[in-house]
Every structure is written in C-alpha cells, then in structure tokens.
Amino acid sequence: MGATLRALRALVLxxxxxxxxxxxxxxxxxxxxxxxxxxxxAVAVKLALVSVLLAAPVVRGMFMLHTPKGEDGPGIxxxxxxxxxxxxxxxxxxxxxGTRVPDRILLTGEVNASVxxxxxxxxxxxxxxxxxxxxxxxxxxxxxxxxxxxxxxYGHFTGGDTRLSSLVVRGRxxxxxxxxxxxxxxxxxxxxxxxxxxxAAAKRIAKGKKAKQVDTTGSGATYRMMxxxxxxxAKLYMRASLSTARDQExxxxxxxxRLAGRDATASxxxxxxxxSASHDFYLDSYATLGLRAxxxxxxxxxxxxxxxxxxxxxPELVRHRAELPEEPASPYxxxxxxxxxxxxxxxxPADGRTxxxxxxxxxxxxxxEQTLAALEDAVLVDExxxxxxxxxxxxxxDASMAAGLSSAHTPLRRALAxxxxxxxxxxxxLDVIDKGRLWQLAGKLPLxxxxxxxTGRAFREFARPVMRGSVxxxxxxxxxxxxxxxxxxxxxxxxxxxxxxxxxxATRDDDPDAALHAAVDAALADHPDTAPLRALLPPAAQPA
Amino acid sequence: MTPLLWILGILALPVVIAAVWFTGAFVKELxxxxxxxxxxxxxxxxxxxxxxxxxQDTEHPAPLPxxxxxxxxxxxxxxxxxxxxxxxxxxxxxxxxxxxxxxLGAAAAEEDGWLMDWEAARPEDPDAAVVRAQSTVSLAWxxxxxxxxxxxxxxxxxxxxxxxxxxxxxxxxxxxxxxDDPTPYITEIWVALGLGCPHAEMExxxxxxTARAPHHYGAHHAALQYWCAKWRGSRELASGFAExxxxxxPVGSLLTVLPLVAHFEHDGSTDVAADGTPExxxxxxxxxxxxxxxxxxDPGRPGLAQLRHLLAFYLHLQDRHxxxxxxxxxxxxxxxxxxxxxxxxxxAAYYCQVRNETARAAAGRVTG
Numbered sequence: 001m002g003a004t005l006r007a008l009r010a011l012v013l014x015x016x017x018x019x020x021x022x023x024x025x026x027x028x029x030x031x032x033x034x035x036x037x038x039x040x041x042a043v044a045v046k047l048a049l050v051s052v053l054l055a056a057p058v059v060r061g062m063f064m065l066h067t068p069k070g071e072d073g074p075g076i077x078x079x080x081x082x083x084x085x086x087x088x089x090x091x092x093x094x095x096x097x098g099t100r101v102p103d104r105i106l107l108t109g110e111v112n113a114s115v116x117x118x119x120x121x122x123x124x125x126x127x128x129x130x131x132x133x134x135x136x137x138x139x140x141x142x143x144x145x146x147x148x149x150x151x152x153x154y155g156h157f158t159g160g161d162t163r164l165s166s167l168v169v170r171g172r173x174x175x176x177x178x179x180x181x182x183x184x185x186x187x188x189x190x191x192x193x194x195x196x197x198x199x200a201a202a203k204r205i206a207k208g209k210k211a212k213q214v215d216t217t218g219s220g221a222t223y224r225m226m227x228x229x230x231x232x233x234a235k236l237y238m239r240a241s242l243s244t245a246r247d248q249e250x251x252x253x254x255x256x257x258r259l260a261g262r263d264a265t266a267s268x269x270x271x272x273x274x275x276s277a278s279h280d281f282y283l284d285s286y287a288t289l290g291l292r293a294x295x296x297x298x299x300x301x302x303x304x305x306x307x308x309x310x311x312x313x314x315p316e317l318v319r320h321r322a323e324l325p326e327e328p329a330s331p332y333x334x335x336x337x338x339x340x341x342x343x344x345x346x347x348x349p350a351d352g353r354t355x356x357x358x359x360x361x362x363x364x365x366x367x368x369e370q371t372l373a374a375l376e377d378a379v380l381v382d383e384x385x386x387x388x389x390x391x392x393x394x395x396x397x398d399a400s401m402a403a404g405l406s407s408a409h410t411p412l413r414r415a416l417a418x419x420x421x422x423x424x425x426x427x428x429x430l431d432v433i434d435k436g437r438l439w440q441l442a443g444k445l446p447l448x449x450x451x452x453x454x455t456g457r458a459f460r461e462f463a464r465p466v467m468r469g470s471v472x473x474x475x476x477x478x479x480x481x482x483x484x485x486x487x488x489x490x491x492x493x494x495x496x497x498x499x500x501x502x503x504x505x506a507t508r509d510d511d512p513d514a515a516l517h518a519a520v521d522a523a524l525a526d527h528p529d530t531a532p533l534r535a536l537l538p539p540a541a542q543p544a
Numbered sequence: 545m546t547p548l549l550w551i552l553g554i555l556a557l558p559v560v561i562a563a564v565w566f567t568g569a570f571v572k573e574l575x576x577x578x579x580x581x582x583x584x585x586x587x588x589x590x591x592x593x594x595x596x597x598x599x600q601d602t603e604h605p606a607p608l609p610x611x612x613x614x615x616x617x618x619x620x621x622x623x624x625x626x627x628x629x630x631x632x633x634x635x636x637x638x639x640x641x642x643x644x645x646x647x648l649g650a651a652a653a654e655e656d657g658w659l660m661d662w663e664a665a666r667p668e669d670p671d672a673a674v675v676r677a678q679s680t681v682s683l684a685w686x687x688x689x690x691x692x693x694x695x696x697x698x699x700x701x702x703x704x705x706x707x708x709x710x711x712x713x714x715x716x717x718x719x720x721x722x723x724d725d726p727t728p729y730i731t732e733i734w735v736a737l738g739l740g741c742p743h744a745e746m747e748x749x750x751x752x753x754t755a756r757a758p759h760h761y762g763a764h765h766a767a768l769q770y771w772c773a774k775w776r777g778s779r780e781l782a783s784g785f786a787e788x789x790x791x792x793x794p795v796g797s798l799l800t801v802l803p804l805v806a807h808f809e810h811d812g813s814t815d816v817a818a819d820g821t822p823e824x825x826x827x828x829x830x831x832x833x834x835x836x837x838x839x840x841x842d843p844g845r846p847g848l849a850q851l852r853h854l855l856a857f858y859l860h861l862q863d864r865h866x867x868x869x870x871x872x873x874x875x876x877x878x879x880x881x882x883x884x885x886x887x888x889x890x891x892a893a894y895y896c897q898v899r900n901e902t903a904r905a906a907a908g909r910v911t912g
Contacts, residue, residue, distance in 0.1 A: 448699050450689065456654045458686045461703050526660070 013237050020233050021058050028055045058226065074379045075108035075132065076371070085364045090131060093147055096259045097154035102131040107371065109303060109379040110134040111276045113146075115153045135375055138361040139307045140275040144264035144353075146361040149272070151259035155252030246336045250344060257345050261353030266345040269338055270321045275310075278317065282306050290396045293403035296387045297396050300373040302380070305393065305491075307362070312491030397489045405477040412470035415444040426478050426537070429471070430530045433523055442467055464524055471520050478537060585900035588907050592869075594876050594899060600892040605881035606849030612644060619651050624662035631671040641674075642727045642762040643846035649678025649731075653686050670721035677714035678731050684708045684738060690888070708738045726756040726763060733766040737775050746770055759797040761847035764789050768802055772809045779810040790830070796837035800830045801851040804858060808883055819861040828862065831855050835871075853881035860898055865906040872899045 028051040035047045080087040086105065094101045102115060112134045131150075138146065257265040286309060287302050289295075297305060310317065324339035335341075362368050377385065390396040416424035419441050420432065432441050442463040443452075451462035479485040479499055486498045497513060519532035590596070601607075608616070615626040627648055634640045652659045656679055662672045684707035688700050712735060719728040729752045736746050746767070753763045771777035771785045786802035793799040804827055811818060818824070835851050852871045859868035875881075876899070884891040 448697065450697060450700055454687075457656060457683050458653070461683060461687055461707060462699065465702070526656075 009240065013240060016237075017233065020229070024058050024229070025055055028058075054226070075106040076374055076378045078105050078107055078371075083364075083366055085366070086133075089143070089147065089364060090150060093150045093259060094154055097151060097157075097255060099154050099157045100129055102129045104128075104130045106130060106132050107138075107375060108132050108134050109136065109375055111136045111140075111272070111279045113137055113149045113153060115157070135303055135362075135372065136279045136306050137272075137275065138365070139303075140278075140310055141268060141271060141361045142264070143359050143361050143364060144260055144356050145268035145271060146364075148256045148260035148265040148268040151256035152252045152265070155255035156248060249335050249341065253341055253345055254348075257348055257351075261356055262345060262348045262351050263354045264356065266342050269342050269345065270324065273325065273338060274317055274320045277320070278310060278313070279306060282309050286393075290387070290390065290400040291384065293400045294387045295396055295399055295403075296384065296389050297393060298389055298391065299376065300369055301393070302372075302376045304369070304372045307360075309491050316492075394489045397487045397495055401487050401495070402480050402485075405473065405480045410470060410473060411446050412467075412474060415441060419444055426474055429474065430523070430534060433528050433530050436528070438467070438524065438528060439463065445470070460526070467524055468520055471524065472516065475516060475520065475533070475537070583900070585904040586896070589896070589900045589903040592873070592903055594872065594903065597892040597896040599877070600895060601878045602880055602891050604878050605853065606875065606878050608647075609844060612647065616647060616651055619648065619658045620655075622658050622661075624658040624665075627658075627675075628662060628666075628669070628671060631675075636724070638726055638757045639761055639846050641725065642730055642760070645674050645678050645727050645731075646682075646762070648675045649682045652676070652679030653682035668721065670718065670725070673714070673718040673721050674725065674727050674731075677711055677718045677728055680707060680711040680714055681731050681734050684711065685734070688738070704738060708735050711735055724756060726753045726760055729753045729756070730760070730763045730766055733763070733770055737766075737770045740776060743776070746776070759789075759793040759799060761798045761801075761845075764799055764802055765805070765847070765850075768805055768809075772806070774809070779806075782806045782809065795834055796841055798834060798838050798845065798847045798851050800827070800834040801847065801854060803827045804831060804851075804854045805882060808854065816861050819858055820863075824858065825862060828855060828858050828864075832867070849875050849878065850881045853879075854883065856902070857883050857898065860902045860905075863905075865902050868902045869906045872902060 032048050032051050035044045039047070078086065083105070090105060091101050110132075112132065114132045116130055116132065131153075137149070141149065253265065253269070256268075260268075282305065286305055287297065290297070296302065324337075324342055326337050326339045365371050390399060412429075413424035416429055416432070419437075420428055422428050429441075432438060439460055442460075445463065445466055447463060447466065451459065451466075454462050476485060476497060484499060488496045488498055490496070499513065499516065515532075515536060519536050522529045522531075523533045586596070611626075611630055615630045618624075618626040631641070631644060631648070634644055652675060659672065659675060659679060662669070663676065666672060684704050687703035687707060689696055711731075715728045715732050715735070718731075719725070722728075729749055732749055733746070733753075735741075736749060750767060753760065753767075757763065768782060768786055769775055771782040773779050773782065777785075783803065783806040786806040790799045790802050807819075807824065807827070831851055832855060835848060835855065838845050838848050838851075852875045856868045856871035856875065859865070859871060879885075879892050879895040884895040887894045
C-alpha cells in the first residue's frame with residue numbers, strides 16, 4: 001500500500017470515529033421519536049431520559065477530541081535555565097532526528113518517557129509538544145540509553161512515510177484517550193459509589209448491624225457500555241493500522257540505533273521492562289513500606305532509594321535482562337514483542353559506539369538530590385506528605401514492622417477473643433493449647449473453603465500452616481512490644497527478623513529464629529508441647 | 545402507521561399464546577411434577593434379585609471379610625488391638641497385607657489417635673509403621689482432593705506436596721522394619737506419582753517391588769496409574785506396561801485386568817467400536833479365564849472384584865450380555881471400582897444403569 005493510500009485510509013478511519021458517534025446519536029434520537037410517536041406518558045419520558053443519559057458521553061466524546069483537557073500527570077516542569085544539560089541532550093537528539101524540540105519537559109515519577117502533542121483541528125494539525133520523562137527511568141538508564149529512548153520517541157514523528165501515517169498514530173492515541181476517559185469516568189463513578197456504600201456499611205457495623213455487601217455493579221454501566229462500543233471500533237482501527245504501527249516501531253528503533261548507537265539502543269530495550277518490574281517492586285516493598293504506620297523515608301529517598309535497590313540487586317537484574325518477553329502485550333498492541341525488537345537491533349552491524357556516555361542519566365540533572373526531593377512534593381498527595389519522616393531506612397523498617405505487629409486485629413487475636421471471651425494475649429493462647437483446644441480455636445479462623453470442609457487430620461493439616469504463621473506473628477509482636485526485636489534492613493534481601501537473645505532459650509541457642517520455629521512447631525504438633533515456646537518468651541510475658 | 549400496527553399485532557398474537565401456554569405447563573410441572581414412568585430395565589434387574597442404586601456400597605469393590613470389618617470398626621472406636629492382630633495374622637500374604645494396610649491407612653488418615661496408641665505401645669512394630677506410612681500418603685491425597693489440577697487450589701497442592709514429602713521417611717522406616725514386605729514400596733508409588741518423580745526413580749522402585757512380589761495385583765494397579773498419560777506416562781507406556789505384565793503372569797494372578805484398565809484410562813471416545821475390536825475381545829476372554837482360575841483358588845482375593853467389574857462393563861459393550869450379567873451378579877452390591885468409581889457420587893447410579901441395560905438385553909435374548 002502506498003503512502004498516499006495509507007494516509008487516506010488513516011483519514012477515513014479517523015473520520016469513522018465521528019461517523020460512529022453521529023450514528024449513535026441518530027439512533028438515540030430515532031428511539032426518542034419512536035417512543036413519543038407511539039408511546040405515552042411516564043414510560044416515554046423515562047425512555048427519553050435514559051437516551052439523554054446515553055447521549056451525553058457520546059457528545060462529550062466528540063468534543064473530547066476537539067479540546068482535550070490538560071491531562072498532565074503530576075510532575076515538575078523544568079526550564080532550560082534550571083536543567084541546561086538535560087535540555088541540551090533533548091535538543092541534540094531532536095535535531096539529529098530532524099524534528100521539533102518539545103515545548104516543555106516534565107519530570108514524572110513513572111518508569112516512562114513519552115513525547116506527546118496536544119493536537120488541534122480534530123487532530124489534523126500538530127500542537128504544542130511535551131516530553132514526559134520519568135525520574136526512575138533516569139535513575140536506571142545510562143546517558144546513552146536515555147538518548148536511545150528519546151531517539152525512539154522522536155522516531156515516531158519523523159521519516160518520509162511515517163510523517164503521513166502520523167495521522168494513524170495520532171488517531172490511535174486519541175481513541176485510546178477517549179476510551180480511557182470513559183473507563184476513568186466509569187471507575188470514578190464506581191469508586192465514589194463504593195466509598196459511599198462502604199461508609200454506610202462502616203456505620204452499620206458500628207451500630208452492630210450486619211453490613212450489606214458493597215455492590216457497585218450498576219454504577220458506571222452506561223459509561224462502560226459506551227467504552228465497549230468505542231473499544232470495538234478501536235479494535236477495527238488497530239487491526240487496520242497494526243502492521244503499519246509495528247513497522248513504525250521497528251523504524252523508530254532503527255532511527256534510535258542510528259542516533260544513539262546500536263548497543264545503547266538494544267540495552268535500553270532490555271532495560272526498560274526490568275526497570276518497570278523493579279520499580280513496581282520497589283514501590284510496594286520499600287517506598288510505601290511505612291504508609292500504614294504513617295511514616296515516610298527521609299526526604300528525597302522516596303524516589304532516591306530506587307537507585308540503591310538497583311545497585312544492590314544487580315546480579316538478579318542481569319538474569320532478568322536475559323529473559324525478554326516473546327509475546328506482544330495484546331493482539332492490538334502497536335509494539336512488537338521486545339525480544340523481536342532486540343533481535344533486530346542486535347542483528348545490525350557493530351558501530352563501535354559501545355563505550356559512549358556510560359554515566360548515569362540522573363547525573364545530567366543539575367542537582368539530582370534536590371530534584372528527587374521536589375518530585376516527592378509534586379507526586380505524593382498532601383495527606384502522605386504530612387507523614388513523619390524517619391531518619392533512615394532502618395528506622396522506617398523497624399517502626400513500620402513494629403506498628404504492623406502491634407495491630408490488635410489479626411485474625412488469630414479476633415478468633416482467640418471470640419473463643420475465650422478474654423483479652424487475646426499470647427498466654428491465653430498457650431493455655432488454650434495446653435487444654436487441648438487448639439483445633440477448636442483454629443476452626444474460628446478465616447479458612448479456605450477446602451480447609452473449612454475438611455475434618456480430622458485433614459483439617460489439622462490445612463489449618464496448621466495458617467496457625468503457624470499467625471502464632472509466629474503473635475510471638476514476634478510480644479517481643480516487639482518489649483523492644484526485644486530488630487529487623488535487618490537490606491536492599492538485596494527481604495527484611496530478616498533478629499531476636500535479642502534475652503529469653504532463657506535464646507541465650508543458649510545460636511540462632512533464636514530457628515529456636516522460635518521449632519518452639520512454634522512443638523506447640524502446634526498433634527501432641528502439643530508449649531514448654532519450648534514458654535521458655536523462649538521474654539520473662540514479663542510468662543504467666544506468674 | 546396504523547396498518548403496520550395491525551400487522552405487528554396479528555404476528556404477535558400466536559407468540560403470546562405460545563408463551564402463555566409454555567409458562568402454564570412449566571408452572572404446573574414445577575409444582576406437581578408428573579411421576580416418572582417405571583423403568584422396564586430396572587424392573588428386570590429387580591426380578592433377578594439385583595439391588596437398586598441406593599443399596600449399593602460405594603466404599604468398597606467387594607464385601608469385606610467379617611474380621612476386617614470388625615477391625616476397622618474397632619480402630620474407628622479407638623481400639624487398635626484387633627487391627628494389630630489381624631495384620632500379624634495376615635503375615636506374608638502380601639496381597640492381603642497391602643489391601644488391609646490401605647484400609648487401615650485410610651482410617652488413620654481421618655483420625656490417628658488409635659495409631660499413636662499402637663505406636664506408643666509397640667514402638668518397633670513393623671505393622672504399625674507400614675500403616676503409619678500409608679496413612680500419611682492417604683492424608684496427602686485427601687488434602688489434594690480428587691479433582692483435576694485446574695480445580696485444585698494452591699493451598700491443596702501445598703498440603704499435598706508437604707505431606708507426601710513427609711511420608712518418605714515413614715516409608716523408609718517401614719521398609720527397614722520388615723525388609724521382605726513390598727507394601728511400603730507400593731505406598732511409595734503413590735508418592736512418586738504425586739511428586740512427579742522421574743521414570744528412572746520409578747524403575748528403581750519397581751525393581752524393589754518385583755524382587756519381593758513379582759505378580760502383586762495392588763503394585764501393578766498403582767504402577768499402571770503412574771504410567772498413564774494423566775500422571776507421568778503416556779498411552780504407549782501404560783499399555784506397554786500392562787501387556788507385558790499380563791503376558792508374563794500365570795493365569796489366576798488377576799493381572800489380565802491391566803490391559804483393560806490401560807484401555808479404559810486412555811479411551812476418551814463415546815464410540816463403542818474401539819471396545820469391541822478382536823484385540824479387546826481377546827483381552828476380555830483372557831480376563832474371564834483369569835478370574836475363573838483366581839476364584840477357584842481363592843474367591844476372596846483382593847482385585848478379583850475389580851477385574852469382574854471391568855469384565856462386566858466390556859462384556860456389555862461387546863453385546864455379550866449373558867456373560868456380562870453373570871459377572872454383574874457376582875459383584876452386585878459393591879461398586880467402588882473402575883469404571884464406575886470416576887463418576888463420584890453418581891457411581892452407583894451409573895453402575896445400575898449399565899447393569900439394568902445388560903439385564904434387559906439378556907432377558908430379551910432369552911425370551912425373544
């Protein structure tokens with residue numbers, strides 16, 4: 001297919017979007033006419049109202065394209081004066097790619113770099129261009145790799161025939177945005193409804209009534225239906241433009257390899273999925289570790305810790321870089337599988353640019369520390385920013401774990417309180433075990449369907465692992481409450497618990513953690529023996 | 545506009561009438577269902593003295609000897625002594641030892657207080673040790689449940705693997721306490737099957753078993769499961785194993801059941817043509833001779849009833865209804881056997897359905 005034909009098809013497909021919207025509106029108006037001609041009274045009015053409700057998102061959808069709202073994620077806009085070296089690099093790459101320099105650079109907290117345009121005139125004319133650059137990406141990439149990523153992005157805007165099919169790219173971006181906004185609308189509606197119902201449910205519980213199940217299936221349904229119609233069209237659109245889109249990705253990769261060097265491009269392609277997965281893990285396990293306890297890492301460390309994690313886990317990351325996804329993310333994904341892209345780049349002849357710009361991309365910033373700190377202010381919500389800052393990661397871990405352990409509402413504590421009618425202390429638990437009532441208690445824990453249906457030995461085997469974890473947590477909480485417990489922080493390993501050897505058993509034993517395991521197992525055995533656990537406990541926790 | 549409405553109305557009328565009629569019939573059936581007509585096949589079976597589905601025992605393939613039933617009742621009541629005496633009396637009858645161990649192990653997988661008492665009273669008793677090993681393996685399978693891997697939860701698999709691994713040590717101990725006994729190794733087959741042990745390990749295990757009991761029915765039954773496609777083997781491996789074992793065993797050893805099981809386990813078709821091939825007819829004939837020889841020598845032999853159940857099934861599929869009916873009459877009352885067992889709660893109903901059809905066909909042939 002020639003370039004002109006392709007551009008024509010792109011235009012037709014883009015116009016099809018408007019045609020679809022108009023057809024939907026016409027159908028709704030037709031429905032109203034029919035209803036008012038033959039129907040009467042309340043039913044007709046009701047149907048008309050529904051049709052207006054359905055028409056609203058369609059009309060909005062048409063105008064959404066026309067004047068898309070500013071949808072910048074949170075981030076910090078950096079001027080050329082503030083970050084001369086970053087701007088110089090961006091200008092350099094843009095010039096080499098033969099395309100316009102972005103009008104703004106926005107540093108964000110995501111593992112992503114994208115160049116976006118606010119289109120004008122139904123997306124037929126280009127608008128102001130803006131570069132979103134994730135700081136975690138700067139943390140994980142070298143300068144050369146960053147050049148490759150930028151060159152790839154610019155590659156979409158350049159090249160003889162790609163310029164014509166930029167209409168396709170733009171159309172796809174717009175459709176994606178419309179569908180995204182419909183879904184966001186629906187989700188927002190659902191979230192509001194859920195919050196409202198949950199609040200109501202919380203009140204009912206507080207009044208001792210049985211809470212109703214939170215049900216949000218109805219809300220947002222109209223929006224979701226509209227999204228589904230547009231998604232169906234988007235699929236058609238994508239299928240029609242998919243081969244072009246994938247060729248464009250390869251073309252953009254080639255242009256990146258030309259501008260930034262073959263090896264930097266290939267390694268950047270390998271690096272991004274790894275960085276993305278690592279960053280998710282980092283946010284889950286490190287940065288947000290203290291949120292439940294209302295704690296934050298030291299200023300600048302919320303994003304700054306990521307670099308330390310990457311350094312510490314380098315051997316692990318090397319392995320992940322070798323495993324590339326062979327499948328595209330979805331049949332409609334415009335990106336070919338990463339493995340295929342890397343193969344094509346690495347098949348290019350060597351260009352001898354292996355040793356270029358090996359420094360970290362973060363070092364391009366004038367004052368990385370300050371940027372990392374400022375990014376927190378821009379990205380985190382005020383409520384979180386008000387949390388107490390710990391002095392370091394060690395303290396964050398210790399304080400967060402202590403807060404987690406001191407929570408009185410573990411399932412085992414609840415079950416114990418319900419079973420004994422007494423405050424759920426460890427001593428009370430050990431007494432229950434000594435009376436041979438452990439498994440009756442276990443029956444009150446939240447268990448899986450299979451476990452709850454089992455009896456006799458099978459039930460005990462199902463309940464034992466659940467019990468083991470809960471009892472261990474309860475014992476640790478006992479130690480934690482007496483400050484006899486310490487968590488070992490590590491960037492490369494999961495946090496490990498360390499008991500201070502004050503218990504009678506622990507002083508004799510070299511490894512208090514192993515002793516704890518053995519003691520818990522003995523207490524939960526078929527012939528239970530709580531003596532080792534009692535011996536291990538700090539003196540104050542033992543019954544008089 | 546109005547003519548259009550008239551046309552639509554006329555078209556709609558029959559639809560509305562039909563809808564009302566169907567709804568009425570449905571509601572009527574819902575509140576007072578018409579009684580099912582008497583099933584002539586079931587009546588024929590009843591006249592022959594065969595039992596209805598609700599009176600079929602779904603726990604065993606054949607009636608238990610009285611002493612065994614008494615021992616099982618005793619352990620469920622907490623008394624281990626009758627079981628210990630029985631197992632000691634069985635002594636070196638490996639077929640019966642394995643079968644009894646399986647029953648006691650299943651009982652101990654439910655509750656094992658009695659077994660702990662036994663172990664406390666006689667710490668080095670090889671009989672208690674073999675029941676202990678078997679009970680842990682049974683418990684593991686209990687935890688897993690009997691559904692396919694897709695319907696089994698992570699928690700179930702974890703419990704299954706953990707318990708199977710724990711059974712290994714107990715199996716070793718039981719084998720060391722009674723070196724001539726193949727039973728611990730037979731138990732180990734179910735561990736190998738569950739943990740997916742490689743073929744080489746299975747072959748090593750198999751050498752241990754055949755050195756002790758070359759034609760053991762229970763051992764072959766377990767090993768054939770391992771070699772089936774749904775576990776660690778394939779259709780070819782399973783039938784190769786089954787044919788070789790059946791061909792190498794003397795008549796009366798009951799191993800002619802193996803080719804039938806291998807065929808059954810890998811037959812996913814609803815077509816009966818594959819069940820009536822000359823090869824299958826020959827297998828069934830060999831099974832009939834085998835069963836007759838085994839019954840003459842020892843009518844209570846473990847495995848005999850299982851062979852008869854499969855023979856009845858395939859004789860029926862081969863339209864040899866009188867012969868099938870003869871087998872049905874010999875096993876009627878107990879249905880925990882292939883091919884019925886895989887129907888779970890519907891096992892007895894499935895058995896009765898096939899049996900009744902057989903009875904009717906046989907009666908039709910005699911009278912008609």
